[in-house]
Every structure is written in C-alpha cells, then in structure tokens.
Amino acid sequence: MGTSKLPKYFLVDADMLPEIFLKVMQAKELLQTGEADTVAEAVGAVGISRSAFYKYKDAISPFQDLKRGHIITFHVLLRDQPGVLSTILSIFAQSGTNILTINQSIPVSGCANVTVSAETADMSCGMDEFMDRLMGAAGVIRAEVLAG
Secondary structure, three states, X not given: OXXXXXXXXXXXXXXXXXXXXXXXXXXHHHHHHOOOOOHHHHHHHHOOOHHHHHHHOOOOOOOOOHHHHOEEEEEEEEEOOOOHHHHHHHHHHHOOOEEEEEEEOOOEOOEEEEEEEXXXXXXXXXXXXXXXXXXHOOOXXXXXXXXX
C-alpha cells in the first residue's frame, strides 16, 4: 500500500458543491438508469466534457441517509491469492457488520472484483476506520463505498 494517504470522506450539502460535481452525478445517474447508453451521450445531455466526467467520476458518489437502512454496498478489488477474500470477510465480521450479499467475479489478470452489501447498524467503528482496515489488508488493491 505504501505511504499514500487514504481518502477521507465528507458529507457536504449539494448546494455547496461546484456545478461540475452535480453534472457528473447527473451523468452517472443517466448511465446507471440506462437513460444514456454511452458516456458521450450522458455528458452531452448534462453539458460537460468527457474529460471532466472521467476526471471527477470516481471522486463523487451519492449519499443516502445511513440511519434509514444501514445497508452499505462496498466494491473491493482483490489480488487473486489464497485467503484474501477470507481476510476481508473477517474485517467485516470483526467490525460488527452483517454481510447480506457477496458477489465475486472470475479473476482476470490476477485480480477479482468483489461486491459486498452489509448491514452496518451494529458497526463497532467509524466508516473511515473501517475503510482504513480494508485498504490495509494484504491483497486489497482498492476499496470503495458504492452505495449506502
């Protein structure tokens, strides 16, 4: 993992965000709902460039009130090595989350995509600490919150 700092997450009122972030979110929603078939179509509909979309698309995600459902979906990119999935599942268990679903792709080029949805109402640590644990685990290449 090296010495790079892990990202910190902030909850910011959408009215305070620069317009580009809001338009990137609109484009992502168009793609997710199928209202746009391509990135070019989505960015054209909201009036931004593809380069702006690609620059910010991984930096902004929607937030839904965690107190409502307490279900969060995580995306984790893992090295295809024995025990790596077991290690991240142990982190979920030790943090007091209840895993609801696990989806793993077939490993390609030595990496596997894993999506985990978990109930977090009884989580024993904060989200920053949890993400630090995931990112610090051997074999984890990337971890992010997809929805929640």
